[in-house]
Amino acid sequence: MTRFRTVDLLVTVLIGAAFGVAYLGYGQLYTLIGPLTAAFKPAEGLLAGIWFLPAMLAGLVVRKPGAALLAGMIAAVLSMLLGSQWGWGTAISGLMQGGGVELAFLLTRYRHFTLPVAVLGGVLAALLEWAWEKLAYYQEMSWAFSGAMLACFLVSGALLCGVLGWAAARALVSTGAVDTLAAGREHARVAEV
Amino acid sequence: MATITPPRAPATTGRQLTGLTWRPLTRSRPTIASLDLAIPAGQRVLLAGASGSGKSTVLRAPPGRLGEESGEGTGLLSPPSRPGEAGLLLQNPSHALVAATVFRDVAFGPENAALPRTEIRERVAAALAAAQVGLNPQRGPLEVSGGQQQRIALAGSLALDPELLLLDEPTSMLDPETADLVRESILAAADGAGLVIAEHRLGPWLPHVDRLVVLGEQAQILADGAPGEVLREQRELLQEVGVLAAEEPNAVRPTGTGPVVASLRGVTVPARGLISPLDLEVRAGRLSVLTGPSGAGKTTVLRTLLDAGAPATGEVQRPDPARIAAVPQNPEHSFVATTVRAELSASPWAEDPVLAEELLERAGLTHLAGAHPHRLSGGEQRRLATAAALAQSPDLLVLDEPTVGLDARRRRDVQSLLADATGRGCAVLVATHDPELIAAAGDRFELPAPDPAGPPPAPRRRLPADALNPLTLCLIGILAAVGSFAVQTWQGGLLALLPTVVLAPLAVRTLRGGALRLAPILLSAAGLAWTTALLGDAPSLSHEAWLLGLKEAARITAFVAPGVLALGSVEATALGDALGQRLRLPARPVVASVTALVRVGHLGRQWEIITRTRIRRGLGSARSPRLLAGVTLALLVDTLRGAEQQALAMDARGFAGADHRTWAQPSTLGRADLLGALIAGGLLVWPLIAGMLAG
Numbered sequence: 001m002t003r004f005r006t007v008d009l010l011v012t013v014l015i016g017a018a019f020g021v022a023y024l025g026y027g028q029l030y031t032l033i034g035p036l037t038a039a040f041k042p043a044e045g046l047l048a049g050i051w052f053l054p055a056m057l058a059g060l061v062v063r064k065p066g067a068a069l070l071a072g073m074i075a076a077v078l079s080m081l082l083g084s085q086w087g088w089g090t091a092i093s094g095l096m097q098g099g100g101v102e103l104a105f106l107l108t109r110y111r112h113f114t115l116p117v118a119v120l121g122g123v124l125a126a127l128l129e130w131a132w133e134k135l136a137y138y139q140e141m142s143w144a145f146s147g148a149m150l151a152c153f154l155v156s157g158a159l160l161c162g163v164l165g166w167a168a169a170r171a172l173v174s175t176g177a178v179d180t181l182a183a184g185r186e187h188a189r190v191a192e193v
Numbered sequence: 194m195a196t197i198t199p200p201r202a203p204a205t206t207g208r209q210l211t212g213l214t215w216r217p218l219t220r221s222r223p224t225i226a227s228l229d230l231a232i233p234a235g236q237r238v239l240l241a242g243a244s245g246s247g248k249s250t251v252l253r254a255p256p257g258r259l260g261e262e263s264g265e266g267t268g269l270l271s272p273p274s275r276p277g278e279a280g281l282l283l284q285n286p287s288h289a290l291v292a293a294t295v296f297r298d299v300a301f302g303p304e305n306a307a308l309p310r311t312e313i314r315e316r317v318a319a320a321l322a323a324a325q326v327g328l329n330p331q332r333g334p335l336e337v338s339g340g341q342q343q344r345i346a347l348a349g350s351l352a353l354d355p356e357l358l359l360l361d362e363p364t365s366m367l368d369p370e371t372a373d374l375v376r377e378s379i380l381a382a383a384d385g386a387g388l389v390i391a392e393h394r395l396g397p398w399l400p401h402v403d404r405l406v407v408l409g410e411q412a413q414i415l416a417d418g419a420p421g422e423v424l425r426e427q428r429e430l431l432q433e434v435g436v437l438a439a440e441e442p443n444a445v446r447p448t449g450t451g452p453v454v455a456s457l458r459g460v461t462v463p464a465r466g467l468i469s470p471l472d473l474e475v476r477a478g479r480l481s482v483l484t485g486p487s488g489a490g491k492t493t494v495l496r497t498l499l500d501a502g503a504p505a506t507g508e509v510q511r512p513d514p515a516r517i518a519a520v521p522q523n524p525e526h527s528f529v530a531t532t533v534r535a536e537l538s539a540s541p542w543a544e545d546p547v548l549a550e551e552l553l554e555r556a557g558l559t560h561l562a563g564a565h566p567h568r569l570s571g572g573e574q575r576r577l578a579t580a581a582a583l584a585q586s587p588d589l590l591v592l593d594e595p596t597v598g599l600d601a602r603r604r605r606d607v608q609s610l611l612a613d614a615t616g617r618g619c620a621v622l623v624a625t626h627d628p629e630l631i632a633a634a635g636d637r638f639e640l641p642a643p644d645p646a647g648p649p650p651a652p653r654r655r656l657p658a659d660a661l662n663p664l665t666l667c668l669i670g671i672l673a674a675v676g677s678f679a680v681q682t683w684q685g686g687l688l689a690l691l692p693t694v695v696l697a698p699l700a701v702r703t704l705r706g707g708a709l710r711l712a713p714i715l716l717s718a719a720g721l722a723w724t725t726a727l728l729g730d731a732p733s734l735s736h737e738a739w740l741l742g743l744k745e746a747a748r749i750t751a752f753v754a755p756g757v758l759a760l761g762s763v764e765a766t767a768l769g770d771a772l773g774q775r776l777r778l779p780a781r782p783v784v785a786s787v788t789a790l791v792r793v794g795h796l797g798r799q800w801e802i803i804t805r806t807r808i809r810r811g812l813g814s815a816r817s818p819r820l821l822a823g824v825t826l827a828l829l830v831d832t833l834r835g836a837e838q839q840a841l842a843m844d845a846r847g848f849a850g851a852d853h854r855t856w857a858q859p860s861t862l863g864r865a866d867l868l869g870a871l872i873a874g875g876l877l878v879w880p881l882i883a884g885m886l887a888g
Contacts, residue, residue, distance in 0.1 A: 007840035013789035018832045021796040022825045028816045041724040085713035087753035088674045145728040175567030177833040179219040180263045
């Protein structure tokens with residue numbers, strides 16, 4: 001159960017790599033909320049959840065210990081190698097985000113892959129990522145604004161990572177692209193009944 | 194288990210499938226039902242059968258790749274004791290490629306078999322020669338043409354001395370001339386080894402095989418014997434199951450000369466290899482084909498015709514975007530809906546529900562109207578994508594290789610849809626290798642063959658930083674980041690940046706490249722200064738607040754910049770080698786991660802194709818969150834479908850048991866790395882010292 005077959009490994013790392021590429025296209029999203037974040041930086045946290053998606057999808061689809069963490073790390077390391085403006089900070093972010101999502105699945109002993117668990121994973125990832133960013137980037141931000149930023153992070157983690165990630169995993173399963181993986185097999189059994 | 198193999202295993206008694214039954218966990222019926230098939234050593238077998246007859250699945254049985262985690266069955270063989278005993282080539286050669294260079298790709302199997310480094314080199318050289326690869330071993334395998342990729346994949350199998358080669362439509366994505374050359378390479382290289390070939394186009398293989406096996410539903414054997422005999426005696430059966438094309442001519446060649454709907458005049462796009470001026474015109478109610486060998490620039494021509502953005506020279510005439518529809522080579526790239534019926538009206542330009550219903554009928558998809566588009570078979574997906582394009586009632590319909598990988602009957606289905614389109618007065622342009630489609634066309638535009646050598650790889654200026662092991666480069670970035678936390682004042686912060694400025698030339702290849710890497714850092718630092726001045730504890734935007742902002746900007750630059758500059762010299766392959774050999778991290782996750790990282794360029798190209806496909810359907814701009822979400826999902830579907838094939842190809846080369854593998858290239862730590870480590874240590878303590886000096 002815990003050993004990764006080759007297909008499990010590849011799906012995990014490729015989810016990370018695909019998001020590393022997708023993030024290059026997402027830069028546009030930040031320009032959409034640019035005017036808002038220039039005046040009120042904490043609002044940027046509202047998009048934070050999309051960075052936790054590779055970990056969430058890998059966790060929900062592959063369902064093996066370590067998948068979420070590995071996918072999060074691959075996406076982060078790829079961003080870093082492609083020249084992310086946060087350098088090694090990106091790798092730590094990958095660890096925090098992947099680790100946060102992984103923690104939620106660990107707490108259920110990898111038995112439940114439901115919407116509440118996904119939301120919990122998004123929230124934990126948000127909490128850890130916020131703590132890291134507070135330490136590394138926003139030391140001098142007042143606690144009032146840091147608190148506002150945390151609130152934005154948590155909302156985003158719950159919705160953009162938890163809910164959206166869970167919906168995306170379901171959409172992916174319904175396409176049949178992950179039929180050979182744990183998530184797909186469960187779907188197949190349901191479909192046959 | 195990884196074991197050192199003898200030079201060539203003695204020929205065994207071949208492979209025997211007895212009472213093989215297999216049901217994937219996702220199906221309710223078996224895809225193979227009690228199949229008996231004996232393949233004597235050295236025999237060459239051609240496996241024919243309509244799409245969905247289970248040919249590909251049968252190919253997975255001899256190497257023991259049907260396992261209990263993906264289905265259940267009887268008569269299953271276990272994986273061979275020696276990695277690579279049975280080699281596997283896939284329809285899409287890019288699925289077999291795993292490494293950043295041709296050399297490392299072919300070395301992948303021998304590495305998994307834990308062979309010593311000298312033997313790996315010998316085997317790679319021999320395999321590259323046997324497969325007639327003829328490329329610089331340092332080229333990137335994903336950057337070369339499909340024919341060359343298939344030869345690299347062949348070399349990758351040969352490096353493990355297979356007794357049996359299993360070929361899953363290995364030439365179906367290639368143009369006929371390239372396919373012939375690749376086929377010759379395969380036949381020459383197979384020399385003595387057995388061959389099992391699953392294929393839709395029988396003709397070219399027939400003279401070279403000993404036996405033809407025709408499979409029907411659930412891989413039932415319908416005919417089995419010498420090729421000439423089976424063809425003579427079972428011709429009707431072969432036509433009936435869709436393996437051979439029926440002889441009567443298909444569509445009536447349209448002869449009307451409608452008005453010119455779109456045209457290119459004297460167009461060149463030198464940046465994409467289109468050098469000689471091209472003239473092309475597509476007329477209403479007529480089928481035109483664009484032909485030419487792989488790499489001749491067919492895709493570039495289609496892009497130039499379809500999308501705004503002027504070519505280098507020449508003129509383009511095209512209808513309004515809403516009057517153009519395009520079907521990508523991979524139909525899944527265009528799908529956005531969750532049912533077939535919804536897919537037909539997904540484009541805002543598809544406004545006529547009666548037409549949609551009619552097209553559903555014409556495409557033979559009515560009984561599947563409620564099915565999920567991604568769950569259709571390959572042939573059904575092609576018809577759906579084409580029908581959805583026609584639902585826009587376009588003036589111009591453009592298709593990229595619409596019949597690749599389809600059997601004779603499904604090729605005809607696509608053809609008749611196209612005939613339907615021209616019948617409605619639509620101008621149809623198809624980029625294709627398919628001889629039947631070419632024969633049915635009213636006009637043909639042939640592109641000249643490209644320069645076979647391609648552009649030479651750009652030489653990279655060697656930097657002092659390139660001499661360092663990736664681990665040392667990582668250490669520099671990590672310790673510099675840790676050290677930056679000592680910055681307490683703006684004076685100390687600016688002084689802390691001094692060594693980064695001094696050392697930067699050692700790690701910057703070109704001025705422009707360096708600027709491109711540093712610009713985002715400086716922009717972020719400026720952003721952080723602004724945020725700190727605005728939202729810090731000091732009064733907003735006061736003098737004091739700005740100085741605090743300056744300190745933060747200097748601190749974050751000291752945190753990030755050394756790492757980013759050092760990472761410019763880190764390559765995924767060398768990093769994987771270091772993590773596996775020096776840090777002894779588990780080999781399989783490390784190698785899989787490298788495999789994913791080297792596909793980034795490929796993934797980026799897929800992202801672009803998918804995005805363009807959707808914009809052409811009128812589904813939004815590249816800034817629309819909805820479009821981006823759809824593109825991400827489509828990229829994941831494409832990538833994860835590929836992952837299954839890739840896993841198969843990697844396991845056929847011994848990756849499943851490669852926990853203790855060898856590495857074709859050593860990860861060295863030399864004197865330069867000692868110096869690098871000293872620099873890393875210096876960057877760790879310098880901000881602290883700078884703070885004292887400044888303060």
